[in-house]
């Protein structure tokens with residue numbers, strides 16, 4: 001029987017302290033450095049889900065909402081939100097530890113990545129399905145299909161007419177096709 005894999009099983013957590021080499025000219029964390037940390041964390045989550053070699057296919061969206069100052073402690077939590085055939089969407093949530101005694105944290109940034117599982121010669125191979133459990137996981141799972149279709153249209157790999165989920169979003173009454 002196929003093992004039931006959940007987003008929680010793929011969780012990867014990485015904590016870093018922002019040192020001078022990691023900063024930009026405003027003394028905040030350099031965006032490229034954060035991207036590198038997020039990419040690594042997402043790669044670990046993707047690997048934990050499929051147990052195969054994975055490569056970054058696409059960075060679908062990264063929002064640098066809040067600057068992260070020099071000296072800050074940053075935690076990245078990445079989980080697979082949905083698995084397709086060979087590709088997986090991974091969402092990395094970035095948190096910042098607040099500098100006061102109650103130890104609370106705020107969400108600073110978020111990134112959405114697509115990884116592909118590959119064989120020894122780098123060809124895409126199938127990955128197991130994923131079963132979301134929490135309300136947030138279910139919401140992200142559903143939205144992942146819309147994001148995938150949008151990304152594939154932008155990349156010129158899908159015809160807008162085949163984007164069933166996007167059509168269902170904008171023209172609910174016209175949509176009867178099966179999702180791709």
Ligand SMILES: CC(C)(COP(=O)(O)OP(=O)(O)OC[C@H]1O[C@@H](n2cnc3c(N)ncnc32)[C@H](O)[C@@H]1OP(=O)(O)O)[C@@H](O)C(=O)NCCC(=O)NCCS
Nearest residue numbers: 055056057058084085086087114116122124148151152155
């Ligand atoms: C990623 C890679 C393996 C894809 O190979 P490919 O032959 O182009 O494969 P496909 O076009 O069939 O795409 C593979 C999967 O990615 C998905 N995909 C492709 N472009 C995508 C995009 N822009 N957004 C979301 N998903 C995308 C496809 O839909 C497919 O998913 P599925 O199998 O779940 O349906 C290949 O392009 C590669 O090796 N790239 C270099 C990766 C790398 O080195 N990354 C490190 C940074 S340099």
